[in-house]
Amino acid sequence: MEIIPVPRRSLADFVAGKLAASILNGAIPTGSQLPPERELMKQLAVSRSTVREALKVLGDNHIIDARQGVGWFVRKIDQSNFARARELAQTEREEAPPLSRPASSDIPTGPRRLPVAPEKPLRIPNLRTDRLGTFDFISWWERKRVEEAKILIVGAGALGNEVIKNLALMGAGNLFILDFDTIEAANLSRSPLFRESDEGRRKAEVAAARVKELNPNIHVQYHHGDVTTQLGLGVVRRMDVIIGCLDNREARLALNRFAYWMKKPWVDGAIQELLGLVRVFIPGQGACFECTLNEQARRDLAVRYSCPLLARQNILLGKVPTTPTIASIIGAMQSQEALKLLHNMPVEPGKVVHFNGMINEMHTTSYNPRDDCESHWTYGEITELPASVHSTTLSDLLRIAAAELGPDTIIELDQELILSLKCSSCHTVEQILKPISEVSFESAHCPICGVMRETEMTHAITGSEPFLNRTLASVGVPPLHILRAFNAQEYRFYEMTGDLPEALHFSDFEESPPVRKDEIRQRIRLGETIRQEEIRINPARGKVILRD
Numbered sequence: 443m444e445i446i447p448v449p450r451r452s453l454a455d456f457v458a459g460k461l462a463a464s465i466l467n468g469a470i471p472t473g474s475q476l477p478p479e480r481e482l483m484k485q486l487a488v489s490r491s492t493v494r495e496a497l498k499v500l501g502d503n504h505i506i507d508a509r510q511g512v513g514w515f516v517r518k519i520d521q522s523n524f525a526r527a528r529e530l531a532q533t534e535r536e537e538a539p540p541l542s543r544p545a546s547s548d549i550p551t552g553p554r555r556l557p558v559a560p561e562k563p564l565r566i567p568n569l570r571t572d573r574l575g576t577f578d579f580i581s582w583w584e585r586k587r588v589e590e591a592k593i594l595i596v597g598a599g600a601l602g603n604e605v606i607k608n609l610a611l612m613g614a615g616n617l618f619i620l621d622f623d624t625i626e627a628a629n630l631s632r633s634p635l636f637r638e639s640d641e642g643r644r645k646a647e648v649a650a651a652r653v654k655e656l657n658p659n660i661h662v663q664y665h666h667g668d669v670t671t672q673l674g675l676g677v678v679r680r681m682d683v684i685i686g687c688l689d690n691r692e693a694r695l696a697l698n699r700f701a702y703w704m705k706k707p708w709v710d711g712a713i714q715e716l717l718g719l720v721r722v723f724i725p726g727q728g729a730c731f732e733c734t735l736n737e738q739a740r741r742d743l744a745v746r747y748s749c750p751l752l753a754r755q756n757i758l759l760g761k762v763p764t765t766p767t768i769a770s771i772i773g774a775m776q777s778q779e780a781l782k783l784l785h786n787m788p789v790e791p792g793k794v795v796h797f798n799g800m801i802n803e804m805h806t807t808s809y810n811p812r813d814d815c816e817s818h819w820t821y822g823e824i825t826e827l828p829a830s831v832h833s834t835t836l837s838d839l840l841r842i843a844a845a846e847l848g849p850d851t852i853i854e855l856d857q858e859l860i861l862s863l864k865c866s867s868c869h870t871v872e873q874i875l876k877p878i879s880e881v882s883f884e885s886a887h888c889p890i891c892g893v894m895r896e897t898e899m900t901h902a903i904t905g906s907e908p909f910l911n912r913t914l915a916s917v918g919v920p921p922l923h924i925l926r927a928f929n930a931q932e933y934r935f936y937e938m939t940g941d942l943p944e945a946l947h948f949s950d951f952e953e954s955p956p957v958r959k960d961e962i963r964q965r966i967r968l969g970e971t972i973r974q975e976e977i978r979i980n981p982a983r984g985k986v987i988l989r990d
């Protein structure tokens with residue numbers, strides 16, 4: 443009996459296989475020059491002799507060519523060398539000798555660097571059954587990252603439609619769509635996800651439903667609400683990337699602060715007529731959105747804040763003329779930036795890309811970060827409370843916070859609470875006790891004499907208020923929000939984690955019926971366990987650290 447020796451593959455064969463796989467999947471394009479030996483040593487974490495041996499294997503198999511004094515170049519892959527290249531690439535898949543994986547930070551990221559993806563396995567997709575199959579040939583696209591991505595899209599107008607559509611087509615696995623608006627006829631000219639029969643329906647809901655049809659493999663969730671007041675920070679905290687498809691400064695400013703507080707990157711887009719811009723903001727890396735505001739913009743905001751009800755009214759009425767073409771261009775760029783962020787590819791945070799469709803000119807400019815920018819603040823350790831905003835009262839939360847911070851603890855609300863409206867003409871006072879988002883501009887006028895009344899409002903709960911028995915939800919705290927407690931020296935952060943099943947599930951329009959929201963609420967109420975004693979017994983209970 444003849445015993446056939448099992449061929450032992452060397453580390454050099456394995457490295458050659460990795461390079462062959464990258465050549466086959468297009469990560470290293472035909473005709474391009476391979477990175478220098480030094481670079482390959484670093485990327486593949488092997489010695490110079492191994493790299494040389496591997497290059498020789500590829501050269502001997504006519505997959506690469508040496509050019510004297512220049513380096514190695516990738517040959518055209520055709521009938522003559524394809525079989526051998528594939529065979530080598532198989533080696534890479536079958537047996538990986540113990541080899542220290544290069545850290546992802548070692549992979550070159552400069553814009554002119556050859557896109558080598560040594561860790562990307564060769565995958566032959568079935569293009570008949572796999573809707574994302576062709577993306578496997580893209581050098582940088584990583585199926586798992588994209589499928590597991592959690593992306594928040596704020597605004598489902600013209601830009602939002604484009605972004606949501608693109609992300610769904612690319613297979614982005616989990617989309618959370620937020621918008622407070624409803625569909626009207628004028629939206630139909632630039633929103634591919636909307637139909638005439640949708641008029642009057644909620645934009646977020648329709649966009650989510652349509653995009654689920656477009657790609658049933660993704661998971662979606664919509665929320666009909668306003669980003670400035672109705673987005674729980676716990677939602678922001680659990681996202682990988684945020685995309686702002688907004689049309690006003692106030693909403694951008696709110697989103698910018700939330701993203702900064704939660705250390706999340708966000709991609710802003712703006713369009714007007716044939717002009718557009720795209721900006722990536724990463725907390726701590728260059729300018730943030732608020733840094734970009736000039737003095738005039740700051741003054742405008744200050745004026746608006748001095749009459750918050752009017753500001754809200756103006757935002758609701760704000761309309762910017764746009765075309766579906768510029769929305770496609772800018773929405774596509776935003777989607778690409780988001781995908782780059784998901785893949786840890788280089789982006790340019792704190793810069794703006796302007797696109798002028800009138801003359802087809804594109805240019806990038808940097809913003810200067812401002813030292814005095816009020817958005818530059820990130821939350822520390824967050825305590826997860828097994829409690830819901832629907833059943834937790836202001837006094838419950840004050841008690842929990844005071845157990846850690848002492849008797850001088852206050853709760854800072856993110857939304858102004860309107861206490862009363864006072865008429866300076868007829869001197870009548872109306873008690874309101876509603877969050878500003880629930881008070882209309884019209885109702886601020888005196889019903890007797892019609893003049894605009896003075897608003898008495900607060901955002902600090904000190905413990906002396908007569909309404910401490912009110913639930914957090916009733917004073918405008920959104921589900922899964924993270925509240926701040928302060929004792930004039932330090933902050934503590936409390937997340938209403940009991941709202942998680944209701945506030946973040948990515949399961950709208952799934953075939954299996956989602957759990958009814960009121961059932962979840964009921965369960966949380968029954969299982970309510972926030973007691974001061976428990977917090978004292980184990981102060982670390984439920985605490986989580988935000989990842990950097």
Ligand SMILES: [Zn+2]
Nearest residue numbers: 730732733815
């Ligand atoms: Zn800033």
Ligand SMILES: [Zn+2]
Nearest residue numbers: 865868888891
């Ligand atoms: Zn009056």
